[in-house]
Amino acid sequence: MPHDPSKHLVYINGELFPPDEAKISVFDSAVMLGDTVTESTRTFRHRPFKLDQHLDRLYKSLKVTRIDPGLSQAEMKELTLRVLQANLPHVPPDEDVWIVHNISRGRSVAGADPTKQRSQATVIAFTQPMILTDWARFYTEGCHAVTPMSRAVPPQSLDARIKNRSRMAYTLAEMEVKLVDPQAQGILLDLDGNVAENKGGNFFIVSEGVLKTPSTRSALAGISRATALELAAGLGIPAQVVDFQLYDIYTADEAFFTSTPYCIMPATRINGLPVSDGRVGGVTRRLLAAWSDLVGMDIAGQALRQLAAVETAQSLHPSNHTKKHTDG
Amino acid sequence: MPHDPSKHLVYINGELFPPDEAKISVFDSAVMLGDTVTESTRTFRHRPFKLDQHLDRLYKSLKVTRIDPGLSQAEMKELTLRVLQANLPHVPPDEDVWIVHNISRGRSVAGADPTKQRSQATVIAFTQPMILTDWARFYTEGCHAVTPMSRAVPPQSLDARIKNRSRMAYTLAEMEVKLVDPQAQGILLDLDGNVAENKGGNFFIVSEGVLKTPSTRSALAGISRATALELAAGLGIPAQVVDFQLYDIYTADEAFFTSTPYCIMPATRINGLPVSDGRVGGVTRRLLAAWSDLVGMDIAGQALRQLAAVETAQSLHPSNHTKKHTDG
Amino acid sequence: MPHDPSKHLVYINGELFPPDEAKISVFDSAVMLGDTVTESTRTFRHRPFKLDQHLDRLYKSLKVTRIDPGLSQAEMKELTLRVLQANLPHVPPDEDVWIVHNISRGRSVAGADPTKQRSQATVIAFTQPMILTDWARFYTEGCHAVTPMSRAVPPQSLDARIKNRSRMAYTLAEMEVKLVDPQAQGILLDLDGNVAENKGGNFFIVSEGVLKTPSTRSALAGISRATALELAAGLGIPAQVVDFQLYDIYTADEAFFTSTPYCIMPATRINGLPVSDGRVGGVTRRLLAAWSDLVGMDIAGQALRQLAAVETAQSLHPSNHTKKHTDG
Amino acid sequence: MPHDPSKHLVYINGELFPPDEAKISVFDSAVMLGDTVTESTRTFRHRPFKLDQHLDRLYKSLKVTRIDPGLSQAEMKELTLRVLQANLPHVPPDEDVWIVHNISRGRSVAGADPTKQRSQATVIAFTQPMILTDWARFYTEGCHAVTPMSRAVPPQSLDARIKNRSRMAYTLAEMEVKLVDPQAQGILLDLDGNVAENKGGNFFIVSEGVLKTPSTRSALAGISRATALELAAGLGIPAQVVDFQLYDIYTADEAFFTSTPYCIMPATRINGLPVSDGRVGGVTRRLLAAWSDLVGMDIAGQALRQLAAVETAQSLHPSNHTKKHTDG
C-alpha cells in the first residue's frame, strides 16, 4: 500500500478539508505577521509520541504570545486524536506521520494594532507522511554539521522556546550553511559564540564519556532533547546541560542532533573536519537503540526502508529523482 | 459612497479573487515558516506614492532572502498597477488605499530542506482601504511613545531592512508597550540601548533645531523615513543620521514616527513624560505640511475626516464602536 | 502601645541623636558621591536576624570599596547592639524593626581626588519601625512582577554584590516598572536578557518542583536568598542557582521575591500574565511557613495585622490614608 | 585677603547656613539612595560661566529622573545668584568659586516605594573656593591619563548624561587608575572598549590636526566639552564627534580633558606611554588661550598662583603639606 498524502485531511477551525482545499485567508495573521505558534509531533507505529508534552509546550507558547486559542488543552488533544484517527487508515502499517499544529492569532488588519486578537484564532491541525529519506543515510554515515555566519536570535529579542512560525532568521542561516555543503545541517551559534541549536532541533556532543547539550537560553526546549537525556539517564550515561563552543565540537568524541522526525541524527563532520574518526559513535548508537526500544520499532530501519524504496523507484523511473519531497 | 472593502480583488499568482476567497494553502511557506517578503505602498489621491522605490526594496528583500519571484520588477509593477486599477473604482474620491505585496517561497514540505524553493513563489498583491482612524487624533495631540522590555533583533540574526512577515518579535514587543498604555506606540531599542525603530515605522527627534534619526543598523530603511529627510532638506532643516538613546528622547524638543500609512505621527509623550511641552512641535508640523503639499492633499485632514465619520456613526449606532477595523 | 518612630535614636560617629536631629554634612561623600555602603538587618521578635552575616557582607563591601570604617567588625557589632538596645523599649512587643547601617567615606571636597579618604568615615546606624503594610496583601494574593526597559548595571561597571547607596539606576528602573502598574515590583534583566534581581531583593521561580534563582553575577548575594535556599534544603526541595530568562517566569509554576523586610513575597503575575493559575503556590507557602518556624513568629501575620490596623485607622480618619509610610 | 571657606553660606530649601551647620537628614534620599541630581558651575572673575546652560542641563536631569524640585528654572537661577552674591564678598578678587547644586527627591522611607516623591525635594546650593592646586602643574606638564579595569556604566543601565550623585562606579574605577599612578587621571572605556569619559570630565585627542571627542552615548554632555568645540570652531580647528579607542590615544598628537574647574587639562602620558613627544601640544595651548580670552583671565595662571602660594606656605610650615584640600 503506497502512502498517499492526498488522503490526509486537514483540520481548520472545526472542519476537515482535503489537503488541496486546506487554505487560509491571505489576511490571516499567520500570513501577514508570522503570528503562529506550532508543534510537530510524530507517531511511532501509528501512536503519537509524547503528545501531552507537545501540547503542554503548545499551551506555553500560546500563553507567552498571548494568543487565545479558544480551546482548552483537553479539547485540543481530543481534536488532535480525531484528526489522527481520520487519517491513519491511509497510512501503511510500517509508515508513520507528523501531526502538526499551527495556531495563529486569526485575522489581521493592515494598519491596525496587531497585538489585539480581533477574531477567533486560526487553529490548524493536520497529519503528513513522515518522510525520512533526506536523513536516512545519516543514521549510518553521519551528517556534516556546519555553523552559519549569522547568529541565533537572542532571548531578549524572541525566546527560542516559543515554538513559532516566524522562522526567517532560521531559514536564512540554513542557507548560509548550504553554501558550505548542500547536505549540511546547521548549528547556530549565539551572539557570544556558544552553540545554540539547529533550525529545528537540538545538538549534543559526547566528550570523555559525558553527554553535553546547551541550556535552553538560546535553544528550543526540545522534547526529543529531553528524551535523549532521559534515555541517557536510563543507560547510566552521565549528562550535562552546559554552554560549549565550536572548539568542543571539533574535539568531541561524538556529536548528534535531536529532533522530532529523526529522533537522533549522528554528525560525523563539523565544518569540514571529522568528528573523532568520522564514524558514528558508540554512545550515539546506544541512545538510538534505546529510543527504538522505547517505541517498539527500528527508527533508523524505517528511514532506510523509505530510502531503499525511493532508490528502487528512481532506478526504474530515473526522471523522477527529485520527487521525494514534493508530494509531502 | 461608502468604502466597501469586499470589492477589493486580491491577486494571487496570476488570478484575481474577491477578498473572502483570497486564500493560500496551509502548506505554503508563508504559513509554515513566515518565509515571506513584503511591501506596503499607499496611494494619495488614488495615485501610488513612490511605488518604484517600494519595488526596488522588495527586490532587495527577494535577493537577500534568495526567493525567486518568477517575475521581473517591471512585470511586478505592471501587475501591481493592474490590481490597483481593478480596485480603484470602488474607492471613494477622498479615500485612499494600501497596496500590499506578499511574496513567499511557495510550497513548504514538513521535514524537507526549507532553503530550497520547490515551487513557484506565492505572489500576492492586494489593495485595502487606508483606514487611519486609530492614528487620526495623534496628528493633533501626538501619541504616547513607549519602549518595550524586549530588544530589537540584531542584524547578525536578521537584518531589519529585509521587509518580511516573520514579525513575532515585533508583535510581542508591542504587547509589552501596550502594558503601559493601550494606545501607546512602541520604540524598540537595540541590544546596546540605542533607539532602533517602531514595529512598522521609523523614529525621529528634533533637538536644538536638528532632525535626528537612527541609522539603518537595526531599523528598516523606511521610504517614509527617506521622504522625511528629503522634505527636511527642502525646508532647510538640518538632519543627522545618528545613534541616540532614550535620554535624547526624554530631552528632545520634538519627536515623531514615520510610516507609510500615516506619513508622520507626532509623539508628545515618552514613557509617561511629556516631550518638551507635550504639544506637537513646529518642525513636525512643517514636515507634515510639506508632505501634504508634495502629494496634493491634506494628509491629516483625510484621517480626521475618517474619524469624524466613525464617531458620527458610533453616536448613531453605539453598539458598533469596535468595528472600525474589523472590516479591513 | 503605638509604635512611635520619633523615639528611635540614630547613631552617628559615636553619638546618638533623635531622628529629627540626625543629620550629616552636605559635604559628606554620602551626599556628594553616593559613596556609602550599607546593610539592612531586621529583627524577629526583637532579635536581630543573621546580624553576623549582614556584618560580614558589610565588611566585604567596605573592603571592595576601600573605605576604612575606623572600627573593627566586632566594634561595629557592639555598637549595633547598643543602638538596638536603646531603641527596643519603644517597640511594641508584636512589632519589629530595621537595623540600618550606612557608612560613607566621610568628607568630600569638590574638585579633589575622591578616592582618597580625607577624614574619619561617617558611620551611621539606626533602627526604624518595620512597616510592612505595602507588601501585606502580597502574602496572600501575590504581587505583580514587571521587568523594566532598563537593564541592570553590569558587574564590570559596578558589582551588584557591593551593597551600596548609589542607587539611581535601580530607582529609575523601578519607575519604569510603575508605568505598567503602580503596585508592581520590578525584576531587572541583565544586558543579556537574563533575570538579575529586584532593586532590593532576589527573585526565585519554581519549575517542575525545582527552586531556581539566578547566580550573583548581576544580583546581590542576598542573605534572605541564602535563607530561602537553606530552608529549601531542609524541606528537601531541590534547588538550582542558574541563569534563566523571562520565558521561564512566564511558564513557571511559582515565583517569589526574597528580601530582608518581607522575607518571601509571592509573585502571581508577571508582565500582565498570571504565574500558573495566578495563586500563591505550595512551595512558596512551605518556605514561608518554614521561615516563620525558624524565627518563631508568623511573618505574614505580622504584616497583615499592621495592614488591618491601618485600614481600621483609615476608616476612622479617611483623610490620613496616605500616611502609612510618611512617618518612617 | 585669604580665602576663608567658612564664610560661604549654604542654601538648603530656602534657608542659608554656615558650612558647618549645613546638614541634611540621614533619611534624605540623597543619603539613602544617592537619588540626587547635580550641577557644578564655576565663576571666572566672580561671574558665573554659562549658568543658564548648567541650569538647562539640571532641569533635563530633573525631568529624566522625575524629581519635582518645586521651583521653576527661573526661580532656581534667582536663588543661585542670591547665594553667589551672599558669598562673593568673602572671595579674594583673583580667586573664583564653584557653584554647586544638589537636588534630591527628599525624604526616603525604608521599605517604601522609592519612586514616589513623598516630600518637598531637598534643594541645596552652595559655593566653595575654586582650589586648583592638584591640577596646576598639569597645565604645563600635562597629566598622566590611565584607563581603569572597570568599564563605564552603559546607557541602558544609567545614562551618563544624567548628572547625578550615584557615583560609586566612577569612584571605584578611579581607584583602579590610582593603582598605576597616584596622580593619574582616569579615562573610562565603555563595554565595547570605546573611550567614554573621565569621572568628572570629557576627553579629547588631536590627530593629524583634527580634534576628536567621543559622542555622549557613554559620556556627560559636558558644557566644557561644548565650549572646547565652540572655541575650536572659532579658531578654525576641524573637530569630530566620533568613537575612538585606546590605540587612537596612544598614537595621537595631543590629548586633553575638559571639565568645569580646570577647563582644559593637557594629558601628556597615557598608560605609561608619552602622548607624541610627551609635551603639551599646540592645539591644546591654543584652545586654552582662547578660553582665557573668552573669560578675560589667565586660567592656568590662577591655578599656578594658587600652587605657588601653597608651596610657599608649605616651605614655611612643612607639617601642613596635606592641607591643600581638607579645608574645602
Added chain:
Amino acid sequence: MPHDPSKHLVYINGELFPPDEAKISVFDSAVMLGDTVTESTRTFRHRPFKLDQHLDRLYKSLKVTRIDPGLSQAEMKELTLRVLQANLPHVPPDEDVWIVHNISRGRSVAGADPTKQRSQATVIAFTQPMILTDWARFYTEGCHAVTPMSRAVPPQSLDARIKNRSRMAYTLAEMEVKLVDPQAQGILLDLDGNVAENKGGNFFIVSEGVLKTPSTRSALAGISRATALELAAGLGIPAQVVDFQLYDIYTADEAFFTSTPYCIMPATRINGLPVSDGRVGGVTRRLLAAWSDLVGMDIAGQALRQLAAVETAQSLHPSNHTKKHTDG
C-alpha cells in the same frame, strides 16, 4: 630575464643573507610569542609606494607594543632603501617587489616575564617578487567575497591597527571562508555583525554613488584604504567612513577590497549572490585606473601578464601547475 627570488638578500639585524640562510633563533619572541610588528610596502616601477606612511605606521605599532627597535625611523628608512637597492638589480623591469619589515621583541625566555625586552629587537627587512597571479583574474571577473563564521578580534582584546604577526585568528577565519569556495576572499564581521576587514586588507562598497568603508574600530588603518579615499576625493566620488552590515553588501552596486599588493580587487559575488549584476563596477574601474595613473603603470596589466606567463609555462610543463607560489 626571469625573476629569481633566490637573489633577494634578507636583512637581519645589520647583516644581509641569501634567503635560504635567512633564519632566526627558535627562541626569538617572533617564534615563541608571535611578538612581531610588521609592514609590507610594495614598489611600482621599482619605486617604493608611500614608504614613509608605512614606516609611520610601523613606528606606531612599535610604540603601542612597547618594542624598542633600537633604530630611529630615519635609520629604518635608510636600511630599507639599502636592502631595496641591493635587490632591485635582480628584478625584471616590468616586475615589482614587496618590501617586508618584521620586528620582534628579540630573544624570549621560557617562563620569564615576556613583557621585558631582554635583548636587541630582531629587525628583519627583505624584498620578495610581487607575485599577483592568484588575484589576476579578479581584476576583470571580480572575486567571491565570503564572511567566515568566526568574528574579528575586538579592539579591547587587540587593536586591528597594530599591524602584527599574531595572525592565527585571521588564518582560521580564512579557512572557514575557503569551506564555501576555495578561491573566496574573506570579510570578517565584528562581534556586533558590522563589516570589519579582510585578513590583509580593507573592504569598500559603492551604494547609490557613495563609496563606503568601515571605520578603523575593527580594521587596519590601511594605506591602500587611504589611497582609495584620496583617489575618490580627486575624482569627485563622495565617500563615507561608516559602519555597515552584510545587507549593505548584498544590495550594493559595487564592492572591492584594498590591499598593498593588488591595490584594488573587485568583488562581484558575496556569499554566493552576485553583487549587482555580477560584473566589475564603474566606480571600481575608475579608482583602479586613477591608481594606475598615480603610479605610472597598469596595475592590473602587470598581474595579468604574470598570469599569462604562468599559464603559458603550465601549458608547456603541465605537471608544474601548483608552482606559482611555492618559489616565493
Added chain:
Amino acid sequence: MPHDPSKHLVYINGELFPPDEAKISVFDSAVMLGDTVTESTRTFRHRPFKLDQHLDRLYKSLKVTRIDPGLSQAEMKELTLRVLQANLPHVPPDEDVWIVHNISRGRSVAGADPTKQRSQATVIAFTQPMILTDWARFYTEGCHAVTPMSRAVPPQSLDARIKNRSRMAYTLAEMEVKLVDPQAQGILLDLDGNVAENKGGNFFIVSEGVLKTPSTRSALAGISRATALELAAGLGIPAQVVDFQLYDIYTADEAFFTSTPYCIMPATRINGLPVSDGRVGGVTRRLLAAWSDLVGMDIAGQALRQLAAVETAQSLHPSNHTKKHTDG
C-alpha cells in the same frame, strides 16, 4: 654540576641542533603569521609529567588549526622522549626541564593563501632548564594578581584552548598589569567581566571551603588546572567550575594560579588589596603538598633552592643580578 643550557639540543624537523644553531627561516609561517601550535611539558625528577595529556592537547590544537604535522601522535611522543634523553645527561639531578613543542604550518609565501599548507610542517621540540627563580618567593609570600585594562580574546575570535603562539594580545595585556606592579601576575577578564585566565595559566579561588575555577569558555583547558582539580578531589575539597568576577576574588579566602612550570602559585594580593589576611591559605598549601607528593619531590623547595643559589651568586658578583633569565 651547574646547569648549562648550551648543551640542550633542539629538534627541528628530524635533526638536532645546539641551541645557538637552532634556527628557522624568516619565511616560516611561525614568523610570518604566528601560525604555530605549542605545548610546554615539564619534568619532575627528570620524568615528564602528563606527557600524554600534553600531546593529546597538541593534537587537538593541530586538528582545530588544520595543520598537518606529518607525524602521528605516537611518533611525536617517540621523538619527544628522544630529545629528552639526549639532553637529560646535562641536567643536574635536582634540576628539571621544560619540554617545548612548537609546530608551525611551515613555509609561508607573501601574498599567497595562508590557509594552504605548502610544505612540511615545521616541527620543533626542545628542552630548557626549568628556571623558577622569578616565582620562587611567591610560594611563601604569594604574588600580586592584577587585572589588565584589556579583555581576553573571545572564543568566537580565537578559542583560548588552542594552545598557540599568536600571543600578542596576552603580552600587551600583561604589560598593562606591570604598570600597576612590575612583579604582578595578570588575570584577564573576558568581555563580560568574568575572570578568564592568566597569559599562561589558570586561576582559582577558595571561598567558604569551595575551590572554584572558571570554565574553559575563555581559558586554556590547563593540564595543571586538571591536576589541581584531581588533587582536590583526592583530598575531599569540594570544587566547582563556575563563572566568577573580580568581587569574588576581592572577597575570597584564598587564590592561586596554576601553570606547568610552577604548578601552583599562591596569590595574596589582588589589585592592591590583600586576599583575606594576605597570607598563603591552607587549601592552597594542601594542594601544593599533594602535588609534591604526587611527583615525589618538593616543588617549592626546588624553586627556593634555585633562588638561594642565584642570590648567593649575586652577593658574590653583584653586577650580574639581572642575569637570572637571560641565559635560558
